Every structure is written in structure tokens, then in C-alpha cells.
Amino acid sequence: MYDAEGGRGPWFDLSEDQAALQTRARRLAEDIAGPQAAETDRTETYPQPVVDALTEAGFMGQTVPVALGGRGASYFDTVLVIEELARHCGVSGRIVVEGNMGAVGAILAYGTEAQRRLAAEHVLSGDKPAICITEPGAGSAATEMTTTARRIGDEWVLDGKKHWITGGGISRLHLIFARVVEDGEDKGVGGFIALQGEAGLKIGEREPAMGLRGIPETEVIFDGLRLPADRLLTPPAGLKRGFAQLMDAYNAQRVGAATVALGVARGAFETARAYMKAREQFGRPLAEFQGLQWMLADMAMKIDAARLMVWRAALSAEASGTGFPDPLLAAEAKIVTSEMAVEVTNAALQLHGAAGYSRRNPIERMVRDARMFTIGGGTAQMLRNLVAGRILEMKTPQIRGGYLPRASGGA
Numbered sequence: 001m002y003d004a005e006g007g008r009g010p011w012f013d014l015s016e017d018q019a020a021l022q023t024r025a026r027r028l029a030e031d032i033a034g035p036q037a038a039e040t041d042r043t044e045t046y047p048q049p050v051v052d053a054l055t056e057a058g059f060m061g062q063t064v065p066v067a068l069g070g071r072g073a074s075y076f077d078t079v080l081v082i083e084e085l086a087r088h089c090g091v092s093g094r095i096v097v098e099g100n101m102g103a104v105g106a107i108l109a110y111g112t113e114a115q116r117r118l119a120a121e122h123v124l125s126g127d128k129p130a131i132c133i134t135e136p137g138a139g140s141a142a143t144e145m146t147t148t149a150r151r152i153g154d155e156w157v158l159d160g161k162k163h164w165i166t167g168g169g170i171s172r173l174h175l176i177f178a179r180v181v182e183d184g185e186d187k188g189v190g191g192f193i194a195l196q197g198e199a200g201l202k203i204g205e206r207e208p209a210m211g212l213r214g215i216p217e218t219e220v221i222f223d224g225l226r227l228p229a230d231r232l233l234t235p236p237a238g239l240k241r242g243f244a245q246l247m248d249a250y251n252a253q254r255v256g257a258a259t260v261a262l263g264v265a266r267g268a269f270e271t272a273r274a275y276m277k278a279r280e281q282f283g284r285p286l287a288e289f290q291g292l293q294w295m296l297a298d299m300a301m302k303i304d305a306a307r308l309m310v311w312r313a314a315l316s317a318e319a320s321g322t323g324f325p326d327p328l329l330a331a332e333a334k335i336v337t338s339e340m341a342v343e344v345t346n347a348a349l350q351l352h353g354a355a356g357y358s359r360r361n362p363i364e365r366m367v368r369d370a371r372m373f374t375i376g377g378g379t380a381q382m383l384r385n386l387v388a389g390r391i392l393e394m395k396t397p398q399i400r401g402g403y404l405p406r407a408s409g410g411a
């Protein structure tokens with residue numbers, strides 16, 4: 001039988017534990033997340049009952065170390081879970097990404113004991129933290145962020161505005177990338193941990209997003225947000241390398257986002273495959289038309305190839321030296337998988353004819369859900385800049401004049 005799971009068989013033997021984890025995730029996706037997915041999309045509401053089930057099953061915070069109450073699962077284990085969920089419900093997949101990667105990953109790796117405990121408690125009790133990087137004027141050019149954190153006495157005072165923050169108004173824990181200013185001097189970029197409801201942390205407008213409508217995308221505004229001194233997350237190499245090391249941690253979320261795209265594509269592929277066998281035209285099933293067979297074959301191969309890249313990137317965390325996926329492999333996996341998901345979901349819609357264009361059919365939702373991943377988490381263009389830089393072993397500055405020699409004559 002054709003193995004759409006990709007992971008079984010003699011080539012990639014998952015351990016017994018991993019296979020069991022994957023099966024548990026599949027059951028939860030089929031029994032709880034999947035049946036709720038259309039309603040979550042239609043009502044644009046956060047699927048709290050599904051999140052409760054994910055928490056109960058131990059999928060939220062599964063990467064938290066055992067000493068902090070988690071299971072110490074690897075990023076590889078986590079992508080197995082995410083793919084199964086996203087296959088039926090992209091929103092649930094994204095919630096598990098943020099419950100294990102991104103903000104919580106950075107805090108667990110770089111935080112003080114108290115910060116790590118705070119993050120662990122949040123995700124283990126079902127919170128999906130928010131990672132606040134993008135600003136209205138600093139999207140791809142994230143290093144041009146203008147949100148500042150000024151030191152005043154024993155506190156940090158944050159001012160600025162973030163945009164397109166996944167979970168705005170829902171997330172309790174926030175990791176905010178901000179420029180640290182002390183004695184009027186820019187010290188570099190740090191991460192600030194803020195909690196929902198703290199005075200000065202305001203949720204702005206919600207974006208009417210195209211897909212993945214069960215999680216709000218909002219502005220998050222810092223209007224003199226006062227945080228205790230111990231809420232600054234300083235990566236080990238200090239604030240001057242703060243942005244780079246926070247991005248090191250963020251590479252895990254890029255792999256997570258790629259996995260959601262993979263799962264959504266697989267869901268669309270499987271739906272189209274079943275439809276091709278069931279739907280008849282010209283007195284025979286669609287599955288007998290060679291042109292459509294080749295479309296399905298291409299879809300299957302692209303999904304399999306993308307999965308290999310996702311798995312390689314997830315596994316690279318164990319050898320990268322940072323504890324996070326390798327930046328190049330994470331970027332490559334996200335480019336290939338996100339573009340594949342756009343192609344495969346659209347092909348699945350085409351294979352359905354008009355039925356795929358109806359909002360009664362999950363394919364329509366999957367096309368919209370897949371569209372995000374070439375944008376969020378670093379656009380496919382920006383990630384290609386990273387890949388090109390690694391291939392050429394050089395910096396690829398994007399600012400005008402970035403390649404010109406400095407006035408001093410230096411390169």
C-alpha cells in the first residue's frame with residue numbers, strides 16, 4: 001500500500017516511542033482537532049477545547065526538560081506530532097509549534113532558572129506564547145526594529161509597536177525583541193518576557209487574515225510597559241550578539257512552520273487522492289486519467305522530498321552546536337516546504353473541480369492556510385538571501401550600498 005506517512009518502512013525506522021507518539025498525535029488529530037477545523041475557520045475563534053486536549057496529551061511543552069516538568073522531547077519528535085495535527089487542522093499544528101519552539105525554546109536555552117520555570121509553567125498549562133519580532137516598519141528588515149527598552153531604576157520600560165503577532169490577546173507569555181538602551185546608549189537587541197494583562201501591554205487591531213483564522217494576528221503595543229529587571233532574556237554572548245542568538249533559537253520555529261505547511265499539503269493530497277478514486281466522469285473514475293495520475297504522482301513526490309528536508313533540519317539541532325536547527329537547513333526546509341504546500345494544495349483543489357472551490361470542502365481552507373508559510377517566519381525571498389550567503393560564504397547585505405567599501409577604505 002502507498003505510504004503517505006513517509007516515515008514508515010525500512011528507510012526511516014522511527015523508534016517505538018516515536019511511532020507511538022506519532023500514533024497518539026494522529027488519533028487526537030482525527031478525533032478532536034480535525035472535526036473542529038472547519039468551525040474554527042468559520043468562526044475565527046481560538047480552538048480552546050482542542051488546546052485543552054493537546055495539553056492533556058502532553059503535546060504542549062513536550063520539549064520542556066524533565067527537570068522542569070516536561071518530557072524533554074526533541075525537535076524531531078515534535079515535528080512528528082505537528083505534521084499529524086496539521087494534516088487535519090493547520091491551526092492546531094501552529095499552536096503546537098509555538099507551544100514548543102520559538103519563544104519557549106529561546107527562554108529554555110538562554111533563561112535564568114526563574115525565567116525557564118515561568119516559560120515551562122505557561123506552555124505546560126496550555127499557553128501558546130507569542131513571539132514579537134515584526135513591526136509595521138520592520139518586517140523582513142527585522143534588525144531595523146525601533147521598539148526600545150530603556151533602563152529606569154530597577155525596571156525596563158518598553159515603548160513601540162509590533163505587528164502580525166500570532167496569538168495577540170490569546171497568548172499569556174510574550175517574548176518581545178527590543179533594542180536595549182542604557183544610559184542613552186544602544187546596547188543591542190534583547191528578548192523581554194512580558195505577561196498578558198501587564199499595564200502598558202496593549203493588544204491592537206486584529207488583521208482579517210486569509211487563512212489559519214483560528215489564531216488572531218494582531219498588533220501588540222508597548223505603551224510605557226514596565227517590566228522588572230529580571231525579565232530581560234540575555235543570550236550567552238551578550239546583547240551585541242543578542243539578535244543573532246535569538247534568531248538561532250528562532251530557527252526551530254522555522255522548522256515548525258515548515259512542518260505545518262507539510263501537514264497541510266499532505267491533508268490536501270490525501271483528500272484529492274480519495275476524491276480521484278470516488279468521482280467519475282466519462283464513465284470512469286478520475287483516477288484512470290493519466291494526466292491526473294501524473295499530477296498526483298508529482299504531489300506525492302514533492303511532499304516526500306519536503307519531509308526529508310524538514311526531518312534533516314529538525315535532526316540538525318542535535319549536532320549544530322547551538323541546540324537549535326542549523327540556520328541553513330531550517331531556511332532550506334521552510335522555502336521548499338512552503339512553496340510545495342502552495343503548489344500541492346492548489347493542485348488538490350484543481351483535481352476536485354468546482355467541488356474544491358466550495359467552502360463546504362476542506363480543500364478551500366487548506367489552500368488559504370498553506371499560503372501563509374512563504375511569508376510568516378521569514379519570507380521565501382529573505383530565506384533565499386540566507387541560503388545564498390551560506391553558499392557563497394559571504395555576507396549578503398540588503399541595505400543600499402551594503403557592498404560598497406567603507407569610506408575608511410575597509411571592505
Ligand SMILES: CC(C)(COP(=O)(O)OP(=O)(O)OC[C@H]1O[C@@H](n2cnc3c(N)ncnc32)[C@H](O)[C@@H]1OP(=O)(O)O)[C@@H](O)C(=O)NCCC(=O)NCCSC(=O)CCS(=O)O
Nearest residue numbers: 133134140141142143244247248253257327376377378382
Ligand atoms: C536577519 C534579517 C533580519 C536581515 O537582517 P540584516 O541584513 O540586518 O542582518 P544580518 O547581518 O543578516 O543578520 C544579523 C545577525 O544575525 C544573524 N542571523 C540572521 N539570521 C539568522 C538565523 N536564521 N540564524 C542564526 N543567526 C542569524 C546573522 O548571521 C548576523 O550575525 P553576525 O553579525 O554575522 O554575527 C533577515 O534576513 C531576516 O531573517 N528577516 C526575516 C525576519 C523573520 O524571520 N521574522 C520572523 C518573525 S516571527 C514570525 O513570523 C512567526 C511566524 S511563525 O508562525 O513562525
Ligand SMILES: Cc1cc2nc3c(=O)[nH]c(=O)nc-3n(C[C@H](O)[C@H](O)[C@H](O)COP(=O)(O)OP(=O)(O)OC[C@H]3O[C@@H](n4cnc5c(N)ncnc54)[C@H](O)[C@@H]3O)c2cc1C
Nearest residue numbers: 131132133134139140164165166372376377378379381398
Ligand atoms: C500569518 C502570519 C503570522 C505571523 N506571525 C508573526 C509573529 O507571530 N511574530 C512576528 O514577529 N511576526 C509574525 N509575522 C510577520 C512575518 O514575519 C512578516 O510578515 C515577514 O517577516 C515579512 O515582513 P513583511 O510582511 O513586513 O514584508 P516586507 O518585508 O515588507 O516584504 C514585502 C515583500 O518584499 C520582499 N523583500 C523584502 N526585502 C527583500 C530583500 N532584501 N530581498 C528580496 N526580497 C525582499 C519580501 O520577500 C516580500 O515579498 C506573521 C506573518 C503572517 C503572514
